[in-house]
Amino acid sequence: MFATLSDRLADTFKNLRGKGRLSEADIDATAREIRIALLEADVALPVVREFVAAVKDRARGEEVSGALNPAQQIVKIVNEELVGILGGETRRLRFAKTGPTVIMLAGLQGAGKTTLAAKLALWLKEQGRSPMLVAADLQRPNAVNQLQVNGQRAGVTVFAPEPGNGVGDPVGVARDAMAEARRTLHDVVIVDTAGRLGVDAELMQQAADIRDVVQPDEVLFVVDAMIGQDAVTTAQAFLEGVGFDGVVLTKLDGDARGGAALSIRSVTGRPVMFASSGEKLTDFDVFHPDRMASRILD
Numbered sequence: 001m002f003a004t005l006s007d008r009l010a011d012t013f014k015n016l017r018g019k020g021r022l023s024e025a026d027i028d029a030t031a032r033e034i035r036i037a038l039l040e041a042d043v044a045l046p047v048v049r050e051f052v053a054a055v056k057d058r059a060r061g062e063e064v065s066g067a068l069n070p071a072q073q074i075v076k077i078v079n080e081e082l083v084g085i086l087g088g089e090t091r092r093l094r095f096a097k098t099g100p101t102v103i104m105l106a107g108l109q110g111a112g113k114t115t116l117a118a119k120l121a122l123w124l125k126e127q128g129r130s131p132m133l134v135a136a137d138l139q140r141p142n143a144v145n146q147l148q149v150n151g152q153r154a155g156v157t158v159f160a161p162e163p164g165n166g167v168g169d170p171v172g173v174a175r176d177a178m179a180e181a182r183r184t185l186h187d188v189v190i191v192d193t194a195g196r197l198g199v200d201a202e203l204m205q206q207a208a209d210i211r212d213v214v215q216p217d218e219v220l221f222v223v224d225a226m227i228g229q230d231a232v233t234t235a236q237a238f239l240e241g242v243g244f245d246g247v248v249l250t251k252l253d254g255d256a257r258g259g260a261a262l263s264i265r266s267v268t269g270r271p272v273m274f275a276s277s278g279e280k281l282t283d284f285d286v287f288h289p290d291r292m293a294s295r296i297l298d
């Protein structure tokens with residue numbers, strides 16, 4: 001991930017090496033190269049504009065520190081700005097003070113929700129929590145079964161409608177699941193909801209209805225990072241239709257450019273909280289903006 005962006009930025013910084021002082025022309029040229037690098041990485045245009053303007057401003061205004069040469073100074077600025085657009089601080093899950101913490105997953109079909117649900121459950125279990133997965137994706141024929149298989153692999157309870165029962169009533173399933181979680185003292189409930197191939201009103205309404213029933217502590221929007229700018233557009237639609245608190249980026253293993261990761265926070269105002277980077281249940285981690293920025297600049 002970020003391979004092209006990393007290379008591009010490294011080349012840009014190389015051109016500054018050995019310079020004792022940065023002229024206005026050096027700063028302009030550097031800003032231009034950073035702009036191209038970000039556009040090639042498929043970062044949303046408004047985010048690129050803001051980023052480049054901030055780097056330029058700071059490069060001009062920054063005190064020349066004794067410890068850093070101009071090239072290092074620029075790297076430092078770019079690093080800090082990257083951390084900023086990636087969300088700054090790591091945003092951790094918020095747990096409910098009483099009763100089970102409810103995490104609802106929303107996103108398009110194929111985004112990786114069902115896979116992610118099991119990954120998140122395993123991760124929580126490893127931290128000593130007792131999660132329950134809820135199969136409220138009744139749209140995709142195999143989704144319930146897939147969640148059951150993955151849940152079993154993760155060693156986590158899965159609440160699913162009986163075959164032939166509850167089909168077509170995901171809101172009812174979600175309601176029953178909440179009662180069951182309270183009865184069985186699970187402390188986290190992860191609700192997998194249905195996606196569609198594209199954004200549509202019915203999908204949004206269903207997700208909103210489930211949300212109203214389960215009253216989630218966190219709604220996580222799950223999105224395939226490989227779709228680049230489309231991830232940002234889809235996120236905006238879900239933000240309006242359902243609302244969400246955080247983003248999970250999936251398939252980072254297949255995303256060479258990183259545009260979604262770099263744009264989504266700035267465009268939606270919601271932080272990326274988790275990253276999924278493979279099909280194995282353990283290919284999952286908390287998203288740390290500072291580590292991600294360091295990876296780009298490595």
Ligand code: GDP
Binds near residue numbers: 108109113195253276
């Ligand atoms: P859903 O429709 O949103 O529930 O999506 P699924 O969980 O069924 O995932 C769709 C496909 O993407 C499946 O084949 C998953 O194995 C695959 N997948 C999910 N997450 C990742 C990931 O992080 N990396 C890769 N390479 N594949 C993934």
